[in-house]
Amino acid sequence: MRDDTGAGVRAVGEDGDGERRGLPEARVRGDGGKREYGGKPSGSASPGGHGRADPTGGGSSHGGPSGDGERRDAPREDGRRRGSPPAVGLRGVRVRFRSRQREVTALTDVSLDVAAGEFIAIVGPSGCGKSTLLKLLAGLLTPTSGEVLLHGEPVRGPRHDIGFVFQRAALLEWRSARRNILLQAEMRRMPGGRARRRADELIAMTGLAGFEDAYPHELSGGMQQRVALCRALLHQPPVLLMDEPFGALDALTREQMNRELNRVWRETGTTVLLVTHSISEACYLADRVVVMSPRPGTVTEVIEMGLAPERDYTQTMGRPEFARATSRVRALLGGARGN
Ligand code: ADP
Ligand code: MG
Numbered sequence: 001m002r003d004d005t006g007a008g009v010r011a012v013g014e015d016g017d018g019e020r021r022g023l024p025e026a027r028v029r030g031d032g033g034k035r036e037y038g039g040k041p042s043g044s045a046s047p048g049g050h051g052r053a054d055p056t057g058g059g060s061s062h063g064g065p066s067g068d069g070e071r072r073d074a075p076r077e078d079g080r081r082r083g084s085p086p087a088v089g090l091r092g093v094r095v096r097f098r099s100r101q102r103e104v105t106a107l108t109d110v111s112l113d114v115a116a117g118e119f120i121a122i123v124g125p126s127g128c129g130k131s132t133l134l135k136l137l138a139g140l141l142t143p144t145s146g147e148v149l150l151h152g153e154p155v156r157g158p159r160h161d162i163g164f165v166f167q168r169a170a171l172l173e174w175r176s177a178r179r180n181i182l183l184q185a186e187m188r189r190m191p192g193g194r195a196r197r198r199a200d201e202l203i204a205m206t207g208l209a210g211f212e213d214a215y216p217h218e219l220s221g222g223m224q225q226r227v228a229l230c231r232a233l234l235h236q237p238p239v240l241l242m243d244e245p246f247g248a249l250d251a252l253t254r255e256q257m258n259r260e261l262n263r264v265w266r267e268t269g270t271t272v273l274l275v276t277h278s279i280s281e282a283c284y285l286a287d288r289v290v291v292m293s294p295r296p297g298t299v300t301e302v303i304e305m306g307l308a309p310e311r312d313y314t315q316t317m318g319r320p321e322f323a324r325a326t327s328r329v330r331a332l333l334g335g336a337r338g339n
Helices: 130-137 177-188 192-205 221-233 251-268 279-285 313-318 320-334
Strands: 034-036 088-098 103-114 119-123 145-150 162-165 239-243 271-275 288-292 299-304
Touching (some): 103 130, 103 145, 119 279, 130 145, 130 239, 130 271, 162 221, 177 192, 177 221, 251 279, 251 313, 271 279, 279 313, 279 320, 288 320, 313 320
Parallel strands (some): 034 299, 119 271, 119 288, 162 239
Antiparallel strands (some): 088 103, 088 145, 288 299
16 A cells, blocks of 8 residues: 655644644544434444454454454444444544645544444545545554544554555456455465465455456456455454445446445454445445535534344335435535535
8 A cells, every 4th residue: 555645745733843732532423423313222232343253263463352253243332342442543633734735624623433343434525535534544644633543552654454445446467366365465474374265265255256366357347346355354454444445336236245345344343434425335334324524524423323234235225214314414415515
């Protein structure tokens, strides 16, 4: 992953000197607080919060907060064990970019906690700082002020314990699907045997079996994104960041990918932050949908979906609470003009 803060452009310190200000009091919700649209009261059922499965049996090497073989279907409360820090914490985060020509405040006062195993979808008008938010978590950018925490620890540089999937699969054309996936292992010097076993599991999980030896140009857009997803998950990151991963796919393939991502999330127990322009995708996949304001982006409202982790696509779409949630998001975004 490259640092694309760009030459001559960087996020600047609040006083232009790179110093962090005193931190504002931590808040766990956006300004608009929380709304719940699910059929169950918040926290009573089990959306998200699965323990991390470690099919390699080798134990978790990333020190994730729940890499200890909890049951996959453990209720969310387990993912929010008392005393254990949230997988992701944003506290009063502000990002200002300054170039020679202009200054842009991309994010302001963004605060959010994400529990281990939770699935968060982020929606907001174009240019409101969604990609910037993910880059902060990946350690590719430093906030101008505020705090960015992974598992309770400040993010101080590029993080190797996250997975990142972009809108474009960005596969190496001269490598087969399997060897594109294994690229992750080579970059991280993972033991070969473990990496190959994990690659096989992910290939099976994402329905790529039979296409392992195909080259990117022989794969459909959906399959290329599956390869990118496998590559991002190979090292079993406790946190997976996805930036409009299905934006370039046709509607039917996207639907299929949504179903698969729900299954992969359940089976891996990974914490997911997904940026998407699709309101239905956000509401189907997420435990909570974070709605952002136009730039400077901040959290306008957090909508709790309250869906069971395993959810049928068509049935979910037909539920009244799903319709209420999507129209709420649409209303919030309706007045927002992106750029
Ligand atoms: P989104 O992903 O929500 O569309 P981004 O996070 O990409 O928005 O960008 C938010 C704002 O910050 C935009 O106005 C964009 O032009 C600006 N921006 C993002 N990255 C940089 C950068 N490296 N240098 C200068 N401005 C940037
Ligand atoms: Mg973006």
